[in-house]
Amino acid sequence: MGPDRSERQQVEPNMIDLHSHILPGIDDGSKSIEMSLKMARIAVADGIKILACTPHVRPPTYNNTSANITDAIHSLQQRLVTEGIDLKLVLGGDIHINQDIIEKLQNKTIPSLNGSRYFLFEPSHNVMPPHLIEFSIKILKAGYIPVLTHPERFSWIENHYDVITELDDIGVAIQITAGAITGDFGKTAKYWSDRLLAEDRTDIIASDAHDTKHRIPVLSKARDYIAHFCDEETARRLTFGNPRRILENGILRRKERKTSPKSVHKTGFKKILDRFRVWH
Numbered sequence: 001m002g003p004d005r006s007e008r009q010q011v012e013p014n015m016i017d018l019h020s021h022i023l024p025g026i027d028d029g030s031k032s033i034e035m036s037l038k039m040a041r042i043a044v045a046d047g048i049k050i051l052a053c054t055p056h057v058r059p060p061t062y063n064n065t066s067a068n069i070t071d072a073i074h075s076l077q078q079r080l081v082t083e084g085i086d087l088k089l090v091l092g093g094d095i096h097i098n099q100d101i102i103e104k105l106q107n108k109t110i111p112s113l114n115g116s117r118y119f120l121f122e123p124s125h126n127v128m129p130p131h132l133i134e135f136s137i138k139i140l141k142a143g144y145i146p147v148l149t150h151p152e153r154f155s156w157i158e159n160h161y162d163v164i165t166e167l168d169d170i171g172v173a174i175q176i177t178a179g180a181i182t183g184d185f186g187k188t189a190k191y192w193s194d195r196l197l198a199e200d201r202t203d204i205i206a207s208d209a210h211d212t213k214h215r216i217p218v219l220s221k222a223r224d225y226i227a228h229f230c231d232e233e234t235a236r237r238l239t240f241g242n243p244r245r246i247l248e249n250g251i252l253r254r255k256e257r258k259t260s261p262k263s264v265h266k267t268g269f270k271k272i273l274d275r276f277r278v279w280h
């Protein structure tokens, strides 16, 4: 019999979740401070030590900016301390694709992850944005690294998987949703998350938590699955090693490279890529 849950958490109590909608009342995530506190307790019980608060940044529906997100984080962090909940919150945003992303990152109107060069980058789920690769190259050349959120859940991945792999090849980081890995988003999302894991095209997993019932801040189940489906080292890297490197503005790691990044050679982009990523 394998180790039970409490034993496992003693081994790995330091997971980092870089995608959550835990801040109350500023997007479609937490509805109240009480719900946010419950979400925080769920995260801590799961072994999450650091949680990025990443509300939607999608004007005009969600007009969140670095300023109001920072204020909301300070308020929630203070409550966590008062309540004795041991969870460190860090700044972020779920940045929906918009042509002015680079300018707004540069003038810090919209937040990267913990002030690093990495930021959550969310395209439309239903329609592949035009010129996505060219736009991503432009962002990378400006010195920022998009972390593509949950490609396994895009309806367009089926017909454009080559675009996802090319984004990966040019140096865009890939985030998979923990719930997709464990089947909570259905068979199709599970198929694509398994494939991205199997092909070693994943940099981090994250909860993308929105509430306390259906989309909760839990990584451990997916972590255990990855330890079995891939290996223990990969499970640790995707839930702790790489998230920490992002927060520290470091360089992401992969276990191995299974396909040659031909687009990189084609575009002469390898030097920039090499600066950002080390292959292991």
Ligand SMILES: [Fe+2]
Pocket: 019, 020, 021, 094, 208
């Ligand atoms: Fe999200």
